[in-house]
Amino acid sequence: MADAKIIDGKAFAAALRGRIATAVGEIKQAHGLTPGLVVVLVGENPASQVYVRNKARQTEEVGMASFEHKLPADTGQDELMALIAKLNKDPAINGILVQLPLPKQIDEQAVIAAIDPAKDVDGFHVINTGRLATGGSGASAPLIPCTPLGCLMMLKDHLGDLTGMPAVVVGRSNIVGKPMAQLLLREHCTVTIAHSRTRDLPAVCRGAEILIAAVGRPEMIRGDWIRPGATVIDVGINRIEGEGGKTRLVGDVATGEARSIAGAITPVPGGVGPMTIACLLANTVTATCRQAGVPAPEF
Numbered sequence: 001m002a003d004a005k006i007i008d009g010k011a012f013a014a015a016l017r018g019r020i021a022t023a024v025g026e027i028k029q030a031h032g033l034t035p036g037l038v039v040v041l042v043g044e045n046p047a048s049q050v051y052v053r054n055k056a057r058q059t060e061e062v063g064m065a066s067f068e069h070k071l072p073a074d075t076g077q078d079e080l081m082a083l084i085a086k087l088n089k090d091p092a093i094n095g096i097l098v099q100l101p102l103p104k105q106i107d108e109q110a111v112i113a114a115i116d117p118a119k120d121v122d123g124f125h126v127i128n129t130g131r132l133a134t135g136g137s138g139a140s141a142p143l144i145p146c147t148p149l150g151c152l153m154m155l156k157d158h159l160g161d162l163t164g165m166p167a168v169v170v171g172r173s174n175i176v177g178k179p180m181a182q183l184l185l186r187e188h189c190t191v192t193i194a195h196s197r198t199r200d201l202p203a204v205c206r207g208a209e210i211l212i213a214a215v216g217r218p219e220m221i222r223g224d225w226i227r228p229g230a231t232v233i234d235v236g237i238n239r240i241e242g243e244g245g246k247t248r249l250v251g252d253v254a255t256g257e258a259r260s261i262a263g264a265i266t267p268v269p270g271g272v273g274p275m276t277i278a279c280l281l282a283n284t285v286t287a288t289c290r291q292a293g294v295p296a297p298e299f
Ligand code: GUN
Pocket: 097, 098, 099, 100, 101, 122, 146, 147, 175, 276
């Protein structure tokens, strides 16, 4: 079989950010609104610090207002909850993102529950996860988690209509696996959620025309687990020891093997990663418009 098409998430994300910048300009012109996104970072996780820097830069590049709160690693629950209450009330802020993971002393679920669901641009609040699961639309449309939203955009761009396709999601996290499965179900796929304890995982994966790898284990999904011609979305970002003591990034899929079998595949880096931040910006525009009661653009 010919080599798989490489789905260029970096280019897709750049084009999406271009559409977002246009929409932000139009919203400013028409309604005098500047969408504002705040990122809250607790502690000094190096990977999180890189994400937060990239988010701030890209937020400003599309013409939105960027706010940041960096709190020390020993911040208490009450202090963080008080900050969220303040941000919920601030009219300059339309989107709130609390970077995960949070330090051990903080109850993550309680923090997510404290965010105003209308400003929950991560789509992690139970109101948003519930609306995604129960098919909320119009005034009760959910905000959708950014990573699975980015995966879905790339899938639809590559495949068109997904109706009836067998899809396997490997991974059951709240951030990716579960919302990804809900999104694919909404597109009328036949969805299987698999995970590290699934019996005969390779055979389950071989049933997939759409395979989403979101387990966080470097190159776990091998070439012979992939159905010939399948579309493979690799959500993994794993740093491993490379040659000469250097580290390098790999996904959850053994890309070298997969490329001669899959029909299309996202690379790591440059696949899903850049789409996540672009979708966060899109969600912030959506949230701003819904809060103001003006029509939200479609991305
Ligand atoms: N940590 C890793 N991914 C994410 C994400 O999408 N949102 C937040 N808030 N934290 C994360």
